[in-house]
Amino acid sequence: MVAAARQPPPKILLTGFEPFDGSAVNPSLQAAQALRGRRIAGHQVVAAALPTVFGASLTALLALLEQHHPVLVLATGQAGGRPAICMERVAINVDDARIPDNAGAQPVDQPVVPGGPAAYFSTLPIKAMRAAVQAQGIPAEVSQTAGTFVCNHVFYGLMHLLAQPRWRGVRGGFVHVPWLPGQGDPSLPLEAIVTGLRAALAAALTHAQDIHEAAGALD
Amino acid sequence: MVAAARQPPPKILLTGFEPFDGSAVNPSLQAAQALRGRRIAGHQVVAAALPTVFGASLTALLALLEQHHPVLVLATGQAGGRPAICMERVAINVDDARIPDNAGAQPVDQPVVPGGPAAYFSTLPIKAMRAAVQAQGIPAEVSQTAGTFVCNHVFYGLMHLLAQPRWRGVRGGFVHVPWLPGQGDPSLPLEAIVTGLRAALAAALTHAQDIHEAAGALD
Amino acid sequence: MVAAARQPPPKILLTGFEPFDGSAVNPSLQAAQALRGRRIAGHQVVAAALPTVFGASLTALLALLEQHHPVLVLATGQAGGRPAICMERVAINVDDARIPDNAGAQPVDQPVVPGGPAAYFSTLPIKAMRAAVQAQGIPAEVSQTAGTFVCNHVFYGLMHLLAQPRWRGVRGGFVHVPWLPGQGDPSLPLEAIVTGLRAALAAALTHAQDIHEAAGALD
Amino acid sequence: MVAAARQPPPKILLTGFEPFDGSAVNPSLQAAQALRGRRIAGHQVVAAALPTVFGASLTALLALLEQHHPVLVLATGQAGGRPAICMERVAINVDDARIPDNAGAQPVDQPVVPGGPAAYFSTLPIKAMRAAVQAQGIPAEVSQTAGTFVCNHVFYGLMHLLAQPRWRGVRGGFVHVPWLPGQGDPSLPLEAIVTGLRAALAAALTHAQDIHEAAGALD
Numbered sequence: 001m002v003a004a005a006r007q008p009p010p011k012i013l014l015t016g017f018e019p020f021d022g023s024a025v026n027p028s029l030q031a032a033q034a035l036r037g038r039r040i041a042g043h044q045v046v047a048a049a050l051p052t053v054f055g056a057s058l059t060a061l062l063a064l065l066e067q068h069h070p071v072l073v074l075a076t077g078q079a080g081g082r083p084a085i086c087m088e089r090v091a092i093n094v095d096d097a098r099i100p101d102n103a104g105a106q107p108v109d110q111p112v113v114p115g116g117p118a119a120y121f122s123t124l125p126i127k128a129m130r131a132a133v134q135a136q137g138i139p140a141e142v143s144q145t146a147g148t149f150v151c152n153h154v155f156y157g158l159m160h161l162l163a164q165p166r167w168r169g170v171r172g173g174f175v176h177v178p179w180l181p182g183q184g185d186p187s188l189p190l191e192a193i194v195t196g197l198r199a200a201l202a203a204a205l206t207h208a209q210d211i212h213e214a215a216g217a218l219d
Numbered sequence: 220m221v222a223a224a225r226q227p228p229p230k231i232l233l234t235g236f237e238p239f240d241g242s243a244v245n246p247s248l249q250a251a252q253a254l255r256g257r258r259i260a261g262h263q264v265v266a267a268a269l270p271t272v273f274g275a276s277l278t279a280l281l282a283l284l285e286q287h288h289p290v291l292v293l294a295t296g297q298a299g300g301r302p303a304i305c306m307e308r309v310a311i312n313v314d315d316a317r318i319p320d321n322a323g324a325q326p327v328d329q330p331v332v333p334g335g336p337a338a339y340f341s342t343l344p345i346k347a348m349r350a351a352v353q354a355q356g357i358p359a360e361v362s363q364t365a366g367t368f369v370c371n372h373v374f375y376g377l378m379h380l381l382a383q384p385r386w387r388g389v390r391g392g393f394v395h396v397p398w399l400p401g402q403g404d405p406s407l408p409l410e411a412i413v414t415g416l417r418a419a420l421a422a423a424l425t426h427a428q429d430i431h432e433a434a435g436a437l438d
Numbered sequence: 439m440v441a442a443a444r445q446p447p448p449k450i451l452l453t454g455f456e457p458f459d460g461s462a463v464n465p466s467l468q469a470a471q472a473l474r475g476r477r478i479a480g481h482q483v484v485a486a487a488l489p490t491v492f493g494a495s496l497t498a499l500l501a502l503l504e505q506h507h508p509v510l511v512l513a514t515g516q517a518g519g520r521p522a523i524c525m526e527r528v529a530i531n532v533d534d535a536r537i538p539d540n541a542g543a544q545p546v547d548q549p550v551v552p553g554g555p556a557a558y559f560s561t562l563p564i565k566a567m568r569a570a571v572q573a574q575g576i577p578a579e580v581s582q583t584a585g586t587f588v589c590n591h592v593f594y595g596l597m598h599l600l601a602q603p604r605w606r607g608v609r610g611g612f613v614h615v616p617w618l619p620g621q622g623d624p625s626l627p628l629e630a631i632v633t634g635l636r637a638a639l640a641a642a643l644t645h646a647q648d649i650h651e652a653a654g655a656l657d
Numbered sequence: 658m659v660a661a662a663r664q665p666p667p668k669i670l671l672t673g674f675e676p677f678d679g680s681a682v683n684p685s686l687q688a689a690q691a692l693r694g695r696r697i698a699g700h701q702v703v704a705a706a707l708p709t710v711f712g713a714s715l716t717a718l719l720a721l722l723e724q725h726h727p728v729l730v731l732a733t734g735q736a737g738g739r740p741a742i743c744m745e746r747v748a749i750n751v752d753d754a755r756i757p758d759n760a761g762a763q764p765v766d767q768p769v770v771p772g773g774p775a776a777y778f779s780t781l782p783i784k785a786m787r788a789a790v791q792a793q794g795i796p797a798e799v800s801q802t803a804g805t806f807v808c809n810h811v812f813y814g815l816m817h818l819l820a821q822p823r824w825r826g827v828r829g830g831f832v833h834v835p836w837l838p839g840q841g842d843p844s845l846p847l848e849a850i851v852t853g854l855r856a857a858l859a860a861a862l863t864h865a866q867d868i869h870e871a872a873g874a875l876d
């Protein structure tokens with residue numbers, strides 16, 4: 001009797017960004033690479049690097065979606081100056097670049113998607129993810145802005161894609177991670193970032209609905 | 220021959236908030252009061268206090284609109300911990316209160332307006348306002364988040380009102396001001412805040428279109 | 439033939455402080471306890487808690503010196519708001535308490551030791567310790583002030599003791615550690631603090647002279 | 658009867674530093690220049706620029722002392738990143754330069770004065786000065802470190818000079834001022850810095866003894 005074909009586990013897509021702004025490293029990319037191929041809550045992690053480039057990053061993201069058909073997408077990026085792993089709540093429809101991207105483009109007050117809605121909310125359970133990271137003894141927060149550079153660009157573009165019928169049921173969101181030691185202050189050791197992202201992904205996969213917990217900002 | 224009746228100048232509405240979170244003062248309210256009745260670029264400032272209360276703040280704001288018919292509305296609030304006067308870019312459709320408001324309510328992940336769009340952008344020229352404040356030697360920035368407390372609530376509610384045909388042509392936005400000395404660090408002297416808001420209002424009144432100037436956030 | 443009596447390893451004294459200022463925990467104490475009894479570079483760690491109390495902390499420290507005769511003393515404390523493990527350079531001869539200590543005392547501009555010198559420098563190799571912590575991927579810095587509360591009090595009192603002929607050859611210093619996650623921002627996971635202190639102690643034990651490396655502050 | 662010859666008012670020396678670290682301006686110098694020649698509490702302000710250079714700055718300072726015979730000396734410098742005008746409590750006997758000075762020198766762990774004491778305390782009433790600045794609605798603090806760059810170098814060198822019998826009775830100290838808007842965050846408008854320094858000087862001149870007020874740092 002032949003063995004029944006094993007169903008491969010469903011995939012989750014985890015992206016990090018190429019280094020930018022003169023940095024030699026990007027903690028989001030290192031953390032994504034560290035989680036490549038891992039099993040988390042019965043899912044397999046597909047890890048990929050996105051270029052820190054307006055436009056090209058979204059082209060690459062769409063290709064990854066088409067190739068892997070993940071059930072969940074978590075894009076991650078570096079947030080220099082933040083003290084905690086930040087679950088992003090909302091992506092806004094604007095590119096406003098304080099510095100050029102890695103291809104030299106510096107859009108000012110351009111929409112990510114002309115005619116798109118002003119914003120999309122994450123469809124990941126950001127409060128449950130925060131709680132899961134904190135339970136590991138790692139600093140975590142909900143953030144109300146992903147900025148207006150390539151991180152927000154990818155976050156908005158991702159949510160705009162996932163709002164299309166083609167990707168019905170696929171959930172997505174964005175997480176910002178702090179600098180690594182040596183990049184600036186404050187920072188987190190890479191090991192803490194990797195452990196935190198793993199916990200955040202596990203929480204996202206096991207919570208269809210978010211938990212009820214205040215995590216707002218006064219301003 | 221009798222003198223022709225003088226047309227009263229058009230009005231602009233400038234609101235500040237009541238103190239909250241245990242503070243005895245709110246710099247936004249003190250600054251608004253300091254500008255009460257002033258003429259700025261041919262307009263008269265109507266200054267008003269809003270309660271730091273979800274819901275009631277918007278009821279009060281609507282009443283002020285109906286009473287004064289301003290051509291421009293600038294709501295202001297206190298942003299403890301910020302180092303500069305911040306022109307807010309976007310209001311999001313969520314109330315998520317880390318602390319109770321002044322009436323004891325603490326909504327978590329509730330929409331400001333059920334069924335409303337995810338976000339509204341300010342219709343004030345935030346880059347021109349920033350430049351005008353900076354030209355006074357006062358620190359100013361564009362901010363990508365007004366938080367999720369009563370400030371964002373009022374900002375979103377204001378923009379939702381102004382999106383209605385009833386208020387066609389009325390522009391609106393939100394500005395956050397730092398603490399006063401003694402409330403915490405960093406802070407700005409009241410005089411600097413007042414001078415800054417006056418310059419911001421003048422710029423808003425004299426710029427139908429915003430200027431082209433990068434003022435984004437990397438994260 | 440009987441085995442030669444084994445010489446017990448020389449001791450190093452590692453102190454942490456009791457929680458204070460309303461905190462339920464103190465990372466310096468947790469880290470010291472985690473290193474209790476460990477062997478580091480051929481030495482045995484004696485870990486002890488000091489009360490966060492002016493005067494009594496130094497009485498306890500002197501008793502520990504008399505009891506254990508360590509070859510090196512590292513006192514540690516919590517530095518809320520700092521982003522890195524901080525090797526302290528200098529202790530100053532002043533108690534100036536912004537809040538009461540755990541016994542209710544709040545000295546203002548009192549000397550730690552009446553008639554003592556204005557300051558003592560650490561006799562530990564602070565640059566080598568910083569480099570060793572950083573080599574573990576953990577944020578580390580040299581700090582130019584240990585404050586004016588019980589941390590500086592113990593640091594100054596320790597160095598004043600060690601300057602006496604009675605303790606000739608015993609080296610000593612102070613290290614501040616950041617908050618744990620949940621105490622405030624920024625913070626470091628406990629595991630990173632423990633790993634960092636262990637690396638700092640190893641560097642102190644293996645460097646009789648400090649390395650030549652800039653680690654100053656512009657202001 | 659001829660009028661009695663008028664005694665010229667006693668002098669106070671107020672120094673600021675040349676711009677450094679790539680900045681085009683230095684708020685300490687601009688503020689000192691703004692107060693040049695002013696009468697404060699019956700004294701006349703002599704304002705001077707010091708080079709941001711180890712050694713040469715102290716040579717210049719000594720020449721100014723010899724030329725003007727001030728009764729009080731306040732040296733000031735820029736403290737990028739600080740949110741308040743900071744009355745420095747203590748100068749330490751070390752030069753440790755994170756960046757080169759304006760002449761390219763970058764000493765590491767060198768004493769300011771070989772064989773000098775580890776530290777000197779300010780002989781100005783730092784608590785009274787802080788209170789006076791705060792009374793103007795301007796943020797002010799006592800600081801426990803003037804760093805290890807040229808600011809601390811001048812502060813230590815000044816106090817070492819004033820400890821000599823030659824300058825008996827001359828009081829001295831150091832004040833750090835924040836960045837100006839445009840240099841970085843946080844910042845203070847120049848007008849606030851000038852008003853603050855003037856108030857600090859008035860308080861120093863009218864308080865032979867300091868007031869009793871806690872202004873310490875927990876760490």
